[in-house]
Amino acid sequence: MSIPENGYRDNELARRILDRIHTAMAGLDGVRLMEVCGTHTMAIGRFGLRAAMPDGLDLLSGPGCPVCVTPGSYIDAAARLAADGVTVVTFGDMVRVPGKETSLESARAAGGRVIVAGSVTAALDIAHREPGEVVFLAVGFETTAPTIAAAVRAARAEGSDNFSVLVSHKLVPPALRLIQDDPECAVSGFILPGHVSTIIGVAPYAFLVDEYSVPGVIAGFEPVDVLAGIESLVRMVRDGEPAVRNEYRRVVRREGNPAARAVVDEVFEPADTAWRGIGRVPLSGLRLRPDYAAFDAARRYGIDLDEYELPAGCRCGDVMRGRMEPADCPLFGDACTPDSPTGPCMVSVEGACSVRHKYEGK
Numbered sequence: 001m002s003i004p005e006n007g008y009r010d011n012e013l014a015r016r017i018l019d020r021i022h023t024a025m026a027g028l029d030g031v032r033l034m035e036v037c038g039t040h041t042m043a044i045g046r047f048g049l050r051a052a053m054p055d056g057l058d059l060l061s062g063p064g065c066p067v068c069v070t071p072g073s074y075i076d077a078a079a080r081l082a083a084d085g086v087t088v089v090t091f092g093d094m095v096r097v098p099g100k101e102t103s104l105e106s107a108r109a110a111g112g113r114v115i116v117a118g119s120v121t122a123a124l125d126i127a128h129r130e131p132g133e134v135v136f137l138a139v140g141f142e143t144t145a146p147t148i149a150a151a152v153r154a155a156r157a158e159g160s161d162n163f164s165v166l167v168s169h170k171l172v173p174p175a176l177r178l179i180q181d182d183p184e185c186a187v188s189g190f191i192l193p194g195h196v197s198t199i200i201g202v203a204p205y206a207f208l209v210d211e212y213s214v215p216g217v218i219a220g221f222e223p224v225d226v227l228a229g230i231e232s233l234v235r236m237v238r239d240g241e242p243a244v245r246n247e248y249r250r251v252v253r254r255e256g257n258p259a260a261r262a263v264v265d266e267v268f269e270p271a272d273t274a275w276r277g278i279g280r281v282p283l284s285g286l287r288l289r290p291d292y293a294a295f296d297a298a299r300r301y302g303i304d305l306d307e308y309e310l311p312a313g314c315r316c317g318d319v320m321r322g323r324m325e326p327a328d329c330p331l332f333g334d335a336c337t338p339d340s341p342t343g344p345c346m347v348s349v350e351g352a353c354s355v356r357h358k359y360e361g362k
């Protein structure tokens with residue numbers, strides 16, 4: 001079996017797992033496995049795993065790239081805050097993402113203060129040092145929510161009333177349900193996100209089996225981790241015995257991280273939220289609880305985060321649901337490239353379109 005010779009930690013092990021995947025697929029067709037984590041999307045592209053799969057087995061990218069699913073209205077609102085003199089602190093990937101009217105990059109070029117940071121702590125530090133208003137862009141899935149919740153709790157305890165967060169957190173299980181409820185998606189199994197699972201554990205995925213009879217495997221990010229996850233999924237599909245398995249036990253505990261979930265539960269509550277290109281999904285995100293509403297930038301600045309249309313021609317919503325391949329978008333690689341992106345899936349380094357363009361050219 002042919003696999004790329006560069007980058008695998010253990011080429012021989014990868015080759016053996018790949019052989020087993022090909023064997024397990026004998027007689028099967030139309031198996032569609034979806035990853036819902038941008039880091040998995042990157043690993044699959046970077047290590048050429050898609051091309052190594054047997055005929056009849058497709059690897060799809062789901063709505064797991066946090067930048068891609070953040071609404072355009074959110075980007076525009078954050079850029080307006082920066083233009084109005086608020087210090088906006090953000091994860092780096094957000095800076096180039098176009099909203100409908102503008103981007104953080106444009107706001108910064110026009111003199112707005114947009115600071116890239118690896119964590120919310122930097123925003124809180126600025127709020128401590130300086131008297132001006134500081135807003136942190138609270139995006140991402142269950143993985144980023146705990147530290148942001150802890151920062152909000154600290155801000156309230158310290159009386160840091162010049163600090164707030166603009167919340168657009170998303171939750172993975174409702175995204176999986178959205179995929180499964182869509183007859184155009186037809187996913188056979190999910191490669192479940194390792195990082196998110198360190199927080200939520202295994203139990204929140206049980207509905208995949210109980211309600212949809214679809215298997216899921218929590219996988220790590222080394223190529224052999226992803227391949228082992230794929231092998232496990234193919235076997236479960238073949239045998240008609242769906243289950244949720246944790247194949248990333250060196251990092252993910254069955255119960256997840258209860259302490260992290262406790263701080264999230266204290267500060268946030270589930271809420272309907274808008275997913276870019278997909279629309280509003282019931283209880284698929286987080287918002288600040290009433291006790292912490294004073295730190296809600298949307299409330300403080302009168303921001304409405306409803307979503308609007310994607311740029312003309314952009315099919316990100318269909319790509320992220322597995323309804324179509326990135327290369328089937330008429331703009332892919334022509335009007336839309338990583339250097340000149342039209343839609344959010346081409347902006348983020350973890351976006352499905354960006355990864356396909358960079359590593360697979362299609």
Ligand code: SF4
Binds near residue numbers: 331
């Ligand atoms: S190729 Fe560009 S325009 Fe097409 S779906 Fe992807 S991001 Fe959107």
